[in-house]
Amino acid sequence: AQSVTQLGSHVSVSEGALVLLRCNYSSSVPPYLFWYVQYPNQGLQLLLKYTSAATLVKGINGFEAEFKKSETSFHLTKPSAHMSDAAEYFCAVSDANTGNQFYFGTGTSLTVIP
Amino acid sequence: DAGITQSPRHKVTETGTPVTLRCHQTENHRYMYWYRQDPGHGLRLIHYSYGVKDTDKGEVSDGYSVSRSKTEDFLLTLESATSSQTSVYFCAISPDNGGSPLHFGNGTRLTVT
Numbered sequence: 459a460q461s462v463t464q465l466g467s468h469v470s471v472s473e474g475a476l477v478l479l480r481c482n483y484s485s486s487v488p489p490y491l492f493w494y495v496q497y498p499n500q501g502l503q504l505l506l507k508y509t510s511a512a513t514l515v516k517g518i519n520g521f522e523a524e525f526k527k528s529e530t531s532f533h534l535t536k537p538s539a540h541m542s543d544a545a546e547y548f549c550a551v552s553d554a555n556t557g558n559q560f561y562f563g564t565g566t567s568l569t570v571i572p
Numbered sequence: 573d574a575g576i577t578q579s580p581r582h583k584v585t586e587t588g589t590p591v592t593l594r595c596h597q598t599e600n601h602r603y604m605y606w607y608r609q610d611p612g613h614g615l616r617l618i619h620y621s622y623g624v625k626d627t628d629k630g631e632v633s634d635g636y637s638v639s640r641s642k643t644e645d646f647l648l649t650l651e652s653a654t655s656s657q658t659s660v661y662f663c664a665i666s667p668d669n670g671g672s673p674l675h676f677g678n679g680t681r682l683t684v685t
Contacts, residue, residue: 467612490671501576501662501676502615509671548614552671559630560605560674562614 460485462551464563472571477521477536479566481549484530489553491532492560493523496546505547508532519543544570575599576677578663584683591650593680595663597643603666604646605674606630606638608659615662621646622669653684 465480483489490509494502506517513525519542523534532549549563575598585591595604605620607630617630619638627638635657637649650657660681664674
């Protein structure tokens with residue numbers, strides 16, 4: 459069965475500091491991997507996706523993620539945090555074995571300290 | 573939000589009453605999904621549809637039913653609402669099941685008293 463683990467339900471960083479949000483997945487076949495962001499009272503917005511092309515994926519708002527098969531990880535990073543990055547972040551996985559159904563992690567709430 | 577409208581945005585209902593939530597899309601996407609979001613659980617799939625009148629269960633389908641009579645509309649019904657169904661419900665759409673991302677509506681906050 460597919461699963462996604464996001465380490466750290468709450469992460470705090472100072473404005474201008476590196477953002478690192480961790481995601482590990484389990485999948486028996488090559489996965490599709492996604493990061494979504496959710497602002498208060500809104501739906502989820504796609505930040506970036508990995509679909510077996512380049513292992514380093516660049517997304518919107520300066521975020522990027524690296525697919526590491528050996529570590530079954532897809533961590534999200536941003537070199538310099540902005541106040542506007544404060545939100546909830548979700549990692550998701552899907553693959554052909556699950557009919558491409560999506561499985562989401564439990565989310566990481568990012569706080570940016572001025 | 574990729575042409576997705578959920579209605580209502582907020583609803584308060586009493587235990588035992590039926591409730592229907594509506595998802596309407598203007599993207600002509602084949603796949604539509606209903607998720608619920610609860611603290612500590614992330615998003616969990618309730619039901620999904622892969623075409624008109626074609627639906628299937630997700631991981632938390634008990635107590636819910638769905639219908640899709642038109643490409644653009646996907647209805648989620650709680651036949652007899654319970655307090656455990658208090659949640660935020662999200663509709664999502666996708667053009668295919670081959671790695672395309674989901675696009676989400678803004679959600680419906682349902683409170684069952």
